[in-house]
Amino acid sequence: MEKRFELSLLLDFYGPLLTEKQKNVMDLYFNEDLSLKEISEITKTSRQAIHDIIKRCENLLVEYEEKLNLLEKSMKSESIKQKIIKELKNVKIDSEKNSILIGDIIKNIIEI
Amino acid sequence: MEKRFELSLLLDFYGPLLTEKQKNVMDLYFNEDLSLKEISEITKTSRQAIHDIIKRCENLLVEYEEKLNLLEKSMKSESIKQKIIKELKNVKIDSEKNSILIGDIIKNIIEI
Incomplete structure (x- = not known):
């Protein structure tokens, strides 16, 4: 499965476990398909911070899947x-x- | 549903999200049906600390269910x-x- 597509599916399953800020950034990036620069402007957060949030959340989503396997089971x-x-x-x-x-x-x- | 039974079901679903120590204590309490005193002796941890771990984990399990509803869906x-x-x-x-x-x-x- 393509990595970006897999991450967007994992976001559907485990999004509720993220904070509101994390969920918002991940939604803009994976579902609305905005660039880091656009998300940075909308959320008034530095581009670097947005990049870090996305990387951190990607790791979290993969960890949740390793533990609960909801995507695999589904x-x-x-x-x-x-x-x-x-x-x-x-x-x-x-x-x-x-x-x-x-x-x-x-x-x-x-x-x- | 009886609260203790519900918590043991939630433990089946969300146990993988707990730490090893938390999982071990919860397993001894909910699945092996041991008393706080017995768990305290086995794990060489104070009775108060065991009590706190169980309360903390009960809250975590309920929070996970509020967010993911795995038990309800199942x-x-x-x-x-x-x-x-x-x-x-x-x-x-x-x-x-x-x-x-x-x-x-x-x-x-x-x-x-």
């Missing part, structure tokens, strides 16, 4: 869900009741 | 999985192929 679950949905579509449906049930099950699987 | 997923398994058992099976597929799907759902 990707694994997602792939199992897709497999199940594919299997459900292979079930031969011979009644309206079954058809409604299978549709319902697929909807519920997406919600897990 | 309980919700578990209940959706049980609902899906119940629904799958209601699908009228008229062929061996469908029967094998449904069995497979149930196994996969447990793995999510």
